[in-house]
Amino acid sequence: MQRYFIPASSWNENKVVIQGNDIHHITRVMRFVSGxxxxxxxxxxxxxxxxxxxxxxxxxxxxxxxxLDEDVELPIKVAIAQGIPKGDKLDLVLQKGTELGAQGFIxxxxxxxxxxxxxxKAEKKLKRFSKIVKEASEQSHRNKIPxxxxxxxxxxxxxxxxxxxxxxxxxxxxxKVKDYRTFGSILNQIDFGQKLLICVGPEGGFSSEEVNExxxxxxxxxxxxxxxxxxxxxxxxxxxAISYHFEEMET
Amino acid sequence: MQRYFIPASSWNENKVVIQGNDIHHITRVMRFVSGxxxxxxxxxxxxxxxxxxxxxxxxxxxxxxxxLDEDVELPIKVAIAQGIPKGDKLDLVLQKGTELGAQGFIxxxxxxxxxxxxxxKAEKKLKRFSKIVKEASEQSHRNKIPxxxxxxxxxxxxxxxxxxxxxxxxxxxxxKVKDYRTFGSILNQIDFGQKLLICVGPEGGFSSEEVNExxxxxxxxxxxxxxxxxxxxxxxxxxxAISYHFEEMET
Numbered sequence: 001m002q003r004y005f006i007p008a009s010s011w012n013e014n015k016v017v018i019q020g021n022d023i024h025h026i027t028r029v030m031r032f033v034s035g036x037x038x039x040x041x042x043x044x045x046x047x048x049x050x051x052x053x054x055x056x057x058x059x060x061x062x063x064x065x066x067x068l069d070e071d072v073e074l075p076i077k078v079a080i081a082q083g084i085p086k087g088d089k090l091d092l093v094l095q096k097g098t099e100l101g102a103q104g105f106i107x108x109x110x111x112x113x114x115x116x117x118x119x120x121k122a123e124k125k126l127k128r129f130s131k132i133v134k135e136a137s138e139q140s141h142r143n144k145i146p147x148x149x150x151x152x153x154x155x156x157x158x159x160x161x162x163x164x165x166x167x168x169x170x171x172x173x174x175x176k177v178k179d180y181r182t183f184g185s186i187l188n189q190i191d192f193g194q195k196l197l198i199c200v201g202p203e204g205g206f207s208s209e210e211v212n213e214x215x216x217x218x219x220x221x222x223x224x225x226x227x228x229x230x231x232x233x234x235x236x237x238x239x240x241a242i243s244y245h246f247e248e249m250e251t
Numbered sequence: 252m253q254r255y256f257i258p259a260s261s262w263n264e265n266k267v268v269i270q271g272n273d274i275h276h277i278t279r280v281m282r283f284v285s286g287x288x289x290x291x292x293x294x295x296x297x298x299x300x301x302x303x304x305x306x307x308x309x310x311x312x313x314x315x316x317x318x319l320d321e322d323v324e325l326p327i328k329v330a331i332a333q334g335i336p337k338g339d340k341l342d343l344v345l346q347k348g349t350e351l352g353a354q355g356f357i358x359x360x361x362x363x364x365x366x367x368x369x370x371x372k373a374e375k376k377l378k379r380f381s382k383i384v385k386e387a388s389e390q391s392h393r394n395k396i397p398x399x400x401x402x403x404x405x406x407x408x409x410x411x412x413x414x415x416x417x418x419x420x421x422x423x424x425x426x427k428v429k430d431y432r433t434f435g436s437i438l439n440q441i442d443f444g445q446k447l448l449i450c451v452g453p454e455g456g457f458s459s460e461e462v463n464e465x466x467x468x469x470x471x472x473x474x475x476x477x478x479x480x481x482x483x484x485x486x487x488x489x490x491x492a493i494s495y496h497f498e499e500m501e502t
Contacts, residue, residue, distance in 0.1 A: 072477040099484050101476065140478045184500035225352065225494035226323040227391040233350050233487075240491035241499070243476035248492070249435035 002030055003039040003047075003138045005145055014064040016040045016050060026052075026060050038062060045073075045143045073143050074101035075192045075246045079164070080235045081157055083110035083202035084117055089232040094129055098136035098146055100239035105133070106160065107151040112204035117151045126150070154210060158217045161197050166190055167219040169199035170234045171211060174221030183222045183238075187245045196242075200234045252300075253281055254290040254389045256396055265315040267291045267301060272382075277303075277311050289313060296324075296394045324394050325352035326443045326497045330415070331486045332408055334361035334453035335368055340483040345380055349387035349397055351490035356384070357411065358402040363455035368402045377401070405461060409468045412448050417441055418470040420450035421485045422462060425472030434473045434489075438496045447493075451485045 004026075010017045018026065018040075026032050034052050040062060041047045047070060050062035080102050082093050094105055109117055129148040137145045152160065161167050166186065174180055190196055199219060206214070215221065224237045255277075261268045269277065269291075277283050285303050291313060292298045298321060301313035331353050333344050345356055360368055380399040388396045403411065412418050417437065425431055441447055450470060457465070466472065475488045 096481075096484055096487075099478060099480050100488065101478055140480065142478060182499050182501055183495065223499065225491075225498050227350060227352055227393060227494075229350050229391065230347075233347055236347075236484075236487055237351065237491040237494070240476075240488040241495035243478075243488070244434065244492035244495055245500075247476050248433050248474065249496075250433055 001037065001039050001049075002032075003041060003141060005041045005043060005134055005137060008042050008044050011042055016048075016062045016064070018060040018062065019058070023057065023060060027055065027057070032060075037065070039068070040064075041137075041143060043145060045071075047143060070141075071143055072101075072141055074103070074243060076190050076242065077103045077193070077195045078239065078242060079104040079106060079195070079197050080239070081106040081108055081197060081199040082235060083108060083200060083206075083231065084113040084115050084151065085202050085231050086114055089230075091128075091132055092232050093235050094132045094148065095136045096236050097239060098133045098142065099140040100236060101142075101243055102146050102235075102239055103144070104147040104149065105129075106149045106157060108157045108199075109151060109153055110202045111154075111207040111210055113202040114204075122150070154213065157199070158213065161217065161219070163195065164197040165194040167197045167199070167214075167217075168222050169206070169211075169214050169219045170201065170224055170229075170238070171206060171221040172223050172226075172228065174223060181220060181222070183224065183241060184245070186220055186222060187242065192246075198235065198238050200231060200238075203231050252288060252290050253283075254292060254298075254392060256292045256294060256385055256388060259293050259295050262293055267299075267313045267315070269311040269313065270309070274308065274311060278306065278308070283311075288316070290319070291315075292388075292394060294396060296322075298394060321392075322394055323352075323392055325354070325494060327441050327493065328354045328444070328446045329490060329493060330355040330357060330446070330448050331490070332357040332359055332448060332450040333486060334359060334451060334457075334482065335364040335366050335402065336453050336482045337365055340481075341380075342383055343483050344486050345383045345397075345399065346387045347487050348490060349384045349393065350391040351487060352393075352494055353397050353486075353490055354395070355398040355400065356380075357400045357408060359408045359450075360402060360404055361453045362405075362458040362461055364453040365455075373401070405464065408450070409464065412468065412470070414446065415448040416445040418448045418450070418465075418468075419473050420457070420462075420465050420470045421452065421475055421480075421489070422457060422472040423474050423477075423479065425474060432471060432473070434475065434492060435496070437471055437473060438493065443497075449486065449489050451482060451489075454482050 040050045047068040048064040049066045053063050054061040291301045298319040299315040300317045305312035
């Protein structure tokens with residue numbers, strides 16, 4: 001069933017008032033009429049089966065038929081810090097990362113980022129990012145839309161990392177050192193509800209200064225398999241492995 | 252270091268004769284000259300550190316300096332059978348699936364495939380597919396290039412599946428039945444070297460006839476996390492989970 005994320009301010013007891021871009025989708029793309037059923041998600045995580053009771057070009061009103069008791073969120077809270085990559089790779093990370101359960105995304109300017117974040121285009125870009133994660137949340141039936149933060153420097157990212165219970169970064173060289181800890185041993189240490197920050201470098205990986213800085217600030221280096229992954233594949237591997245570990249491994 | 256897959260027929264004791272498209276990459280893209288070092292992979296899985304000793308527009312000759320004792324292949328052999336999806340999604344599955352260690356790909360015509368495989372364009376398409384998996388193999392430092400099979404019908408796929416030790420298909424509805432077996436319990440049953448076939452439906456998923464047919468031919472239905480994944484994301488989740496299970500979980 002089609003699903004829409006509606007801000008909490010648009011809910012009034014058992015009525016939902018839908019406005020903005022969703023109107024086009026409801027009336028033109030899906031061609032819904034009064035009496036049709038949709039699922040509405042509040043941005044606080046609740047979801048309800050609703051029936052459309054009023055429909056026009058300005059707004060759609062839907063009535064709650066039944067509150068849904070569903071939760072498909074990952075049992076741990078995962079944020080992806082992605083070194084700003086070239087082209088539209090960040091779009092792919094946002095779309096697929098949302099499908100795979102990320103709770104947030106933090107683009108950051110890494111030393112080897114070829115692309116420099118353009119503040120003049122920032123507003124437009126962040127608007128596109130919001131659209132991508134909202135649509136991917138609806139498509140994948142998420143309870144919550146992930147947050148996309150403003151791009152930050154690596155120093156700001158390290159400040160931000162103080163809010164997390166565990167911090168890791170993708171760095172395949174690390175697997176060659178003696179006291180290497182596997183990704184599995186890290187995940188075994190995380191309890192349900194805890195916050196994990198996963199940091200992925202841009203195309204050229206992290207510089208050695210960045211590696212040292214991350215390590216001295218409590219980030220563990222992990223390997224994501226022995227093959228060399230492109231930057232946009234690394235976060236997807238990490239999220240799939242986390243889902244497998246916490247949601248699909250029990251026998 | 253840059254890596255090239257060179258057919259076994261181009262190896263002569265400790266010399267490798269490189270021809271075709273790789274010449275452009277070596278001379279124009281990488282601007283290599285005599286004395287530069289590259290890694291050459293034979294399509295039988297061996298790899299060697301080589302030095303370029305002759306270079307012109309027709310061919311490049313490289314000499315083996317050292318045979319490399321590296322193996323980054325997944326410990327189990329995984330083939331992805333992908334219901335033919337829309338647009339360029341199959342390209343993404345091939346590229347990312349190669350990075351993540353798939354040993355082969357089998358496109359198949361599923362009942363809900365919107366796109367019908369056009370036999371007139373088949374040669375051109377398969378050529379592009381070969382290029383994608385070759386380049387992704389080089390980039391991810393694979394020992395072997397995955398094979399992309401000619402598209403087949405679901406009945407041909409079921410015939411093909413007789414060559415596999417374990418067969419699964421992505422079908423989230425299955426998680427709701429009582430005797431559901433998790434993805435983890437399936438992977439626990441597979442030994443190193445065994446062959447696993449993973450079958451993913453196109454955008455609309457499998458029809459109920461296809462589900463019944465797969466089940467009655469020994470395919471196990473599995474869930475890839477509780478969120479709804481797009482068709483092109485499913486294979487990537489499965490491969491990342493397999494890598495995690497067999498390569499990164501041990502503590």
